[in-house]
Amino acid sequence: MKKLALFAMFAIATIITSNAQAQEKTVMVGGAAMYPSKNIIENAVNSKDHTTLVAAVKAAGLVETLQGAGPFTVFAPTNKAFxxxxxxTVETLLKPENKAMLQGVLTYHVVAGNLDSKALAEKIREGNGKAELTTVQGGKLWAWMQGNKLVLKDEKGGMATVTIKDVHQSNGVIHVIDHVLMHK
Known part of the structure; x- marks a missing residue:
């Protein structure tokens, strides 16, 4: 009787969890659903388009940070961007002796706070068409709209376009980008 009751409770818990995930507004990234109830790392590891980024985050020792409370806004370059x-370049950055350099590159793609597309649009409006963002690395990024696309410019003059916006996470938001951003 006790085993049956435990089984029934387990089954109900599984159904509730499955229903909750099914009701979440997910975004597909790299062939995988990104769940707002999961953190940045829990979602990113499932994207086949972000295997290089995930490997770099692991090599840089940033997994724990990006699983933390945040909130973080991550501009996530795809494998094609790398x-x-x-x-x-990637092979060099992944070498253990270049860990600090790799951390700098990756944290340049992170802004403190939860800046979804609406928040970024507001910052762009407040900046008369261009928003200046300070990254966790300490550098600057500039954002503006080019037609209906959000564009970012790095400190070296490189440009990236947001290809998938507003991938909400439990500890922030991810915007997928098509180029790797570089700081000075």
Whole structure:
């Protein structure tokens, strides 16, 4: 009788959890649903388009940070974005002796706070068409609208376009971008 009661409770809990996830407004990224109830890392590891980014976050020792409370706004370059870097750049950054440099590159893609597209649009309006963002790394990014696309400019003059916006997480928001941003 006790086993049956425990089984029934487990079954109900599983159904409730499944229903809650089914009711969440998910966004598909890299062939995987991104659940707002999961943190940045829990979602990112499921995206086949972000395997390079996930490997870099692990190599940089930033997993725990990005699983933290945040909130964080992450501009997440795809694998194709990393492939646009000069040959050998990713391999060099992933070497243990370059961990600090890798951390700098990755934290340059993170802004403190939960800046979804509405919040970014408001900052752009307040900045008369351009918003200046301070990254966790300490550098600056500039954001503006180009037609209906959100565009970012880094300190070296490189540009990235947001290809998927507002991927909500339990500890922030991800915006997928098509280029890797570089600081000075």
């Amino acid at each position: 492939e646009k870097l000069p040959k050998g």
